[in-house]
Each structure stands twice: as structure tokens, then as C-alpha cells.
């Protein structure tokens with residue numbers, strides 16, 4: 001049992017009392033003792049445990065927002081909050097159209113702001129100049145002081161917008177794991193921009209791309225809370241990570257998990273798809289309360305069930321890839337299983353890469 005000395009209970013009369021709590025449970029990141037005992041104190045200061053003055057117990061606690069706000073003011077318990085912005089699907093200048101479509105699009109992309117009382121950390125600052133500007137406005141509207149940007153993986157669609165964020169928030173630092181920083185360098189190279197990004201998104205990729213700094217150590221902090229990058233290897237590309245925020249049970253998953261958007265498997269083979277499934281197992285082992293996908297249908301909940309949904313999609317692609325003879329066959333068969341996911345164009349790229 002833990003003795004609490006950090007606050008003074010108000011007691012009617014002039015009993016000297018000792019106050020104990022135990023059976024602590026965590027609700028929404030807040031630790032609450034569900035069992036309390038108050039004993040009369042002996043003249044020497046020790047507790048007289050032969051008879052309890054009062055023994056309140058709480059069997060169940062459900063926190064709603066107003067309750068939580070109340071706890072925060074009365075006990076000065078701080079916690080982190082988070083919010084996600086989803087940039088809508090974007091037309092791209094590709095002539096390689098998925099069957100049945102006359103316009104190729106880039107999948108909707110998410111960015112996540114994790115906030116403390118004053119400061120905030122932004123994860124994955126989007127792709128185009130316009131997306132970066134809208135995101136900067138959204139961050140500014142939060143009223144928080146943006147200290148850090150974290151980048152989950154090297155694909156440019158999740159970080160080219162950093163150039164715009166740096167202009168608006170000049171003191172921000174950008175960090176990523178070493179493997180991600182290397183990948184970012186390659187994505188921002190003149191060859192990569194000239195051969196891939198600029199033709200697809202003419203005039204829309206920000207000028208002055210600057211990569212993140214490699215993170216020192218295995219985590220960083222937001223107002224004393226730990227934010228932990230977890231390296232998970234190959235998922236939709238190499239050297240990917242997720243950001244785990246243990247205090248609030250949050251995993252910002254980058255492109256490890258997809259939320260009702262077609263999964264980009266063009267860089268995978270059988271072995272790499274197994275590695276991706278292990279990465280999803282790793283997310284699950286963190287027992288998150290929320291998982292934010294890098295590509296999600298706007299408005300859909302960031303529910304941990306997307307981990308299994310993504311695993312199942314990969315298993316389905318694995319199975320269909322065994323028998324499908326052509327890209328078109330593969331596309332049609334996966335689409336029959338997932339007729340409503342956002343952006344069949346991503347499936348078309350996967351099918352073409354896997355079946356030629």
C-alpha cells in the first residue's frame with residue numbers, strides 16, 4: 001500500500017488522521033486510486049489500523065471529458081492530447097490510370113499534432129506547398145508552441161511540407177531516425193525530384209527541401225512525456241518507424257497501418273510482406289488505444305482495429321498474388337474484396353509492380 005503525503009484532506013473535527021490509497025488504475029492516461037482508507041493517528045504519528053475512519057472504494061470509473069477537465073483542475077494532473085488533420089486526395093499528373101478511372105489521385109494524407117499544455121509536436125508534415133500552408137494554419141490555430149516535427153518514414157508525401165512548416169515556425173526542430181534521414185536525402189535528391197515528384201505534381205513540391213536531423217538517443221520529450229520512435233523495418237518502404245506515446249496510448253503509425261485506403265504494396269515481395277505483418281504485430285504489442293494511419297479516410301476513427309485490417313489486406317494480396325496472372329486480374333480480384341477503399345490507383349500501382 002502506498003501512503004499519500006502530497007495533499008491534506010479536509011477532516012471535520014480535530015482527529016489526526018493517516019490517509020492511504022491503493023489499487024491504482026489508469027484511465028485515459030490518468031492514474032486514479034480506486035481504494036482509499038483513512039485511519040486515526042496514534043500520538044506517536046503511526047496509524048491505528050484497528051479501526052478505519054472511512055474506507056471508500058470505487059468499483060468502476062468512466063471518465064468523460066468534463067470529468068477529466070474537473071480532475072485536471074482539482075488535482076493539477078496534466079496529460080497530452082492529440083489531433084489529426086487529413087489532407088484530401090489530390091489529382092496527380094499521371095497517365096497510368098487505374099482501369100475504369102480517368103484521373104489518377106494521390107491518397108489522402110494525415111498529419112498528427114500531439115499537444116501538452118503549451119508545446120506541441122507535429123508528426124509527418126504532408127507533401128505539397130498548399131498542404132503545408134493549410135497544415136501550418138491548422139497548427140497555428142491550436143495556439144500551441146510548435147517545438148518539434150517528427151517524420152515517420154522517408155517517402156516525400158509525408159515530409160516535403162516540412163519546408164513550409166519551417167518558414168512559418170522558424171524555431172522548430174525536425175527529427176527522425178538515422179535510417180529515415182538517409183532515405184529523406186535520397187527522396188529530396190535532384191534526380192528523384194526530376195524523375196518522379198515534379199512530373200507527378202508540377203509546381204507543387206516546396207522549394208528548399210531540408211531533411212530532418214538524426215535523433216540523439218532512443219526517444220524525445222514533450223513537456224516531460226516520452227515520445228518513442230519504434231523502428232519496424234520494411235512496411236510500405238524501407239526503414240520505417242512508428243511514434244509511440246505511452247502516456248496516452250497513442251501510436252502514430254505512418255504508412256505501417258492504412259485506414260480504409262488501398263495499401264501501397266508496390267515496393268513489396270513475399271518476404272517483405274511478412275516483415276510488414278511483423279511490424280503490425282509490433283504495433284499491437286504496444287496495446288495502443290489509438291492508431292493513426294498515414295493514409296486514412298477523413299473522419300474515420302483512429303481505432304486500433306486498423307492494425308488487423310491492414311494485416312488482412314496484406315494477407316489477401318499475398319493470396320491473390322499466388323494465382324493472378326496479370327496486373328489487371330490482380331487489380332480486379334483485390335478490388336472485389338475491397339470495393340470501397342479510397343484510391344484504387346494505389347492498388348493499380350501495387351498490381352502492376354507485382355504482376356508486371
Ligand SMILES: [Zn+2]
Pocket residue numbers: 155157158255294295
Ligand atoms: Zn505515404
